[in-house]
Amino acid sequence: MYWDPSIEKMPLKDLKALQERRLRALVHLAYEYSPFYRRRFKEAGINPWDIRGLEDLTKLPFTKKQDLRDNYPFGMFAVPTSQIVRFHASSGTTGKPTVVGYTSNDINVWVESLCRSLIACGVSRNDIMQIAYGYGLFTGGLGFHYAAERLGATVIPISAGNTQRQIELMKDLHTTVLACTPSYMLYLAEFASNNGVDLRETKLRMGIFGAEPWSEETRKRIEEKTGIDAFDVYGTSELSGPLFTECVERNGLHVWADHFLIEIVDENGEPVGEGERGELVVTTLTKEAMPLIRWKTGDITIMEEEKCNCGRTHPRIMRILGRADDMLIVRGVNVFPSQIEHVLMQIPEVGEHYMIILDRAESGLDEMTIQVELAEKAFSDKVSDILKLEEKIAEKLKSVLNVWAKVEVVNPGTLQRFEGKAKRVIDRRKI
Amino acid sequence: MKEEKIIKQVSVFVENKPGRLAAVTEKLYEKGINIRAFTIAEAGDFGIIRMVVDKTDEAYKVLKDAGFTVSLTNVLGVEVKDEPGGLYSIAKTLADANINIEYVYAFTFGRDKALIILRVDDISKAIEVLEKENVLFKGKVE
Numbered sequence: 258m259y260w261d262p263s264i265e266k267m268p269l270k271d272l273k274a275l276q277e278r279r280l281r282a283l284v285h286l287a288y289e290y291s292p293f294y295r296r297r298f299k300e301a302g303i304n305p306w307d308i309r310g311l312e313d314l315t316k317l318p319f320t321k322k323q324d325l326r327d328n329y330p331f332g333m334f335a336v337p338t339s340q341i342v343r344f345h346a347s348s349g350t351t352g353k354p355t356v357v358g359y360t361s362n363d364i365n366v367w368v369e370s371l372c373r374s375l376i377a378c379g380v381s382r383n384d385i386m387q388i389a390y391g392y393g394l395f396t397g398g399l400g401f402h403y404a405a406e407r408l409g410a411t412v413i414p415i416s417a418g419n420t421q422r423q424i425e426l427m428k429d430l431h432t433t434v435l436a437c438t439p440s441y442m443l444y445l446a447e448f449a450s451n452n453g454v455d456l457r458e459t460k461l462r463m464g465i466f467g468a469e470p471w472s473e474e475t476r477k478r479i480e481e482k483t484g485i486d487a488f489d490v491y492g493t494s495e496l497s498g499p500l501f502t503e504c505v506e507r508n509g510l511h512v513w514a515d516h517f518l519i520e521i522v523d524e525n526g527e528p529v530g531e532g533e534r535g536e537l538v539v540t541t542l543t544k545e546a547m548p549l550i551r552w553k554t555g556d557i558t559i560m561e562e563e564k565c566n567c568g569r570t571h572p573r574i575m576r577i578l579g580r581a582d583d584m585l586i587v588r589g590v591n592v593f594p595s596q597i598e599h600v601l602m603q604i605p606e607v608g609e610h611y612m613i614i615l616d617r618a619e620s621g622l623d624e625m626t627i628q629v630e631l632a633e634k635a636f637s638d639k640v641s642d643i644l645k646l647e648e649k650i651a652e653k654l655k656s657v658l659n660v661w662a663k664v665e666v667v668n669p670g671t672l673q674r675f676e677g678k679a680k681r682v683i684d685r686r687k688i
Numbered sequence: 689m690k691e692e693k694i695i696k697q698v699s700v701f702v703e704n705k706p707g708r709l710a711a712v713t714e715k716l717y718e719k720g721i722n723i724r725a726f727t728i729a730e731a732g733d734f735g736i737i738r739m740v741v742d743k744t745d746e747a748y749k750v751l752k753d754a755g756f757t758v759s760l761t762n763v764l765g766v767e768v769k770d771e772p773g774g775l776y777s778i779a780k781t782l783a784d785a786n787i788n789i790e791y792v793y794a795f796t797f798g799r800d801k802a803l804i805i806l807r808v809d810d811i812s813k814a815i816e817v818l819e820k821e822n823v824l825f826k827g828k829v830e
Contacts, residue, residue: 631701631757638699638736638761638807639790640729665733667703668757 258381260373260408264515265569269562272514272570277310279542280518284308284317287548290335293328294550314518319526319538319551325355325495334358336546345494346394357396357494358546364403366543367497370513371404377504377511377567378488379463380434382409387427389437389445390468391417391677396498397468401436404499410434417441418676420448431460436490439471439479440679443609446482447674457484465490465502469679470556470577470595474602478609489576495552496539501574506566509573516543519572520551521560534559536581537574555581557593585682587615588623590660594681597627597662600653606635606646610672617686625662627654630669693815693824694762696744697805700737701757704730712737715754721747725805727793738793740765740805762811765825766804766818770796778804778823785817 259265267275287294288305298305301318308316325333334341341358359367380386386405390397398416405412413430415423417437423445426432435442442464449456464479467490476487491510492500496517501510512519521535522528529535537554559575579593586592594613601611608630616624629650637643647664654662702708709728716723725740741747744760751758768774775794782789788809796802803825808814818824 633757636699636701636757636759638697638738638759640731640736643701643734643736644731667734668701668755670755671703 258376258379259568260376261369264513265373265377265511265571267515267570269564269570273311275515276518276542279515280311280314280540281308283540283542283548283550287335287550291333291548293324293333294335294548311518314520314540314551315528317551319553320549321553322355322555326353329353330356333547333549335548336360341546344394345396345399345498347494355495357497359497360545363497363544363546366516367400367500368403368407370497370500370516371400371492371502372408373513374490374500374502374511375404375408375410375465377569378465378502379486379505380405380408380410380465384433385411385413385431385460386434386436387413387415387423387430387432389415389417389423389435389441390499396492396494397436400492400498400500401465420445420676421452424449424452424454427461428454428459433460433462434465435461435463435485436465438468438675438677438679439466439475439487440469440675441677442466442479442483442487443475444674444676446479450482456482461485463488467491467499467502468677470579470583472595472599472602473576474599475609478602491556491574491577493554493556495547495549495554496541497544504565504567504569508565509561509575511565511569511571511573512539514571516541518542519560519574521558522553532559532561534578537577553581557581583682585613585615585625585684587625587658587660587662590658592625592658592660596657597654600657601627601629601650604650604653606632607650607666608632608669610674611681612672613682615682615684615686623686625660626665627662628665628667628672630672631666633669693764693819693826694811695740695765695805695825697761697763697807698737698739698741698744698747698751699759699761700739700751702728702735702737704733704735708735709737711754712751712756715750715756716741716747719743719746719750721750725793725795725803729791738791738805761807764806764808764811764814764818766806766823767825768802768804768823770800770802774802775804777821778806778818781817781821781823782806782808782814785813787814787817 284305340360342361343359346356388401392398463486465488479487488503490499490502518540520538523535537556537558539552541549557578561573579595612628614626650664722742723739729736790807792806794804
């Protein structure tokens with residue numbers, strides 16, 4: 258099933274030609290209408306006419322999160338406010354807030370993009386979709402809302418939180434698709450089972466999870482616990498909101514190349530080799546209100562350009578492996594929380610919730626402690642068994658992270674649960 | 689019946705931080721459960737409380753409901769005279785039968801008796817050899 262087959266299956270050659278045309282137009286528009294990009298291009302000594310093809314893309318400077326903060330609130334916009342129909346804003350957990358704006362056409366492209374994705378992962382107009390992403394300034398709720406509506410599915414706009422109610426309505430209204438963060442799904446599943454609700458007995462058949470990095474092992478856990486199919490979704494407010502999901506092949510997320518041009522770069526901003534991991538950089542080819550050229554997403558992934566078995570020609574990105582700015586530096590070693598999650602999920606003796614605590618000893622050495630909940634069935638009255646388990650986890654972590662972490666098992670149910678984006682790192686190091 | 693000679697020990701996982709022991713014992717106190725033998729094995733950031741109580745099933749349930757990680761463990765009770773050599777004779781009996789003692793703790797009761805709680809790697813064999821020595825605790829923990 259396709260939403261827009263002529264675009265989704267467009268031969269790669271034609272797709273690249275379309276991208277090239279749109280890139281040329283974008284550069285001229287940005288130069289003409291965005292004070293920010295005009296300044297940026299001049300500083301870099303770039304004339305819009307220098308950009309003729311996709312191979313010229315790397316001549317353009319990157320756009321970074323800091324640029325959005327520095328130009329808060331309107332400095333990044335290329336249209337007057339009269340043409341903007343909606344604002345969204347990020348909460349600014351990592352700094353000053355950032356604001357994004359949309360023209361009517363921007364909203365349309367966003368909705369159409371997510372519609373293509375929803376169809377690709379198997380949502381249909383017969384589905385009843387419970388949207389448990391936050392509604393409001395966060396793009397998750399409204400993004401899914403309008404796409405699901407345009408698709409013709411039935412929307413339950415419940416927003417995030419109030420788990421008791423989520424489960425009630427899920428049962429009463431026969432929800433078939435749930436959209437929320439993966440950590441909230443885990444919480445909801447646990448809540449359901451503690452309250453004697455078997456999600457397998459509901460009509461829920463799939464979930465679309467994103468807004469935070471999650472692992473393949475988390476997918477397995479969710480699927481085993483609840484019997485649903487779990488799909489990954491990606492998008493950021495700067496690009497519009499939730500945009501891309503896996504198709505039914507579940508081998509990467511299709512990035513709609515007629516609207517978004519992607520690259521993967523290393524720490525120095527140089528393109529990585531084929532199939533290598535690096536930071537996702539996106540150029541918005543059709544956004545009007547806030548066009549972004551070579552936007553550094555901060556998300557680490559791998560790109561796959563091979564045509565997909567589903568028939569779509571658009572490139573795919575693999576599951577987000579972590580955020581460049583989530584990266585922790587522990588004793589000089591780069592550590593992504595997602596790597597830790599990946600290890601923990603493979604160990605059946607512990608639960609899926611965890612915390613990472615960083616301290617600096619008086620000696621100046623970093624100490625990383627991973628707290629994880631002991632699975633009920635793994636409890637032994639012998640201290641040595643539990644110490645052995647801690648040791649086994651520490652060794653597995655060491656083999657992946659290249660740095661030692663102290664592992665502490667704690668009572669089930671005692672680590673913090675998160676209803677929105679999980680914050681699992683407590684950094685107590687004094688620099 | 690071997691079953692009758694086995695004592696059910698309540699084992700509870702506790703994080704090593706203030707108030708955990710109080711939380712466990714408060715639950716037992718509320719239900720009027722009496723602790724007869726008690727020990728904590730501590731290992732840095734966590735500990736395991738092991739105890740023999742008068743109302744085992746009730747203790748298990750109340751702790752479980754309160755969210756503790758708790759299990760029942762099969763242990764043996766051995767009655768010895770509260771005098772030199774008491775533990776030695778037991779330890780030797782088990783050693784001669786090549787049975788490993790995983791942990792042991794004891795308390796005295798009455799005027800001159802000690803009850804030793806043992807967890808061993810082979811409980812049925814241990815029952816057999818201790819039976820012969822006629823030292824196995826046969827009473828009820830009350």
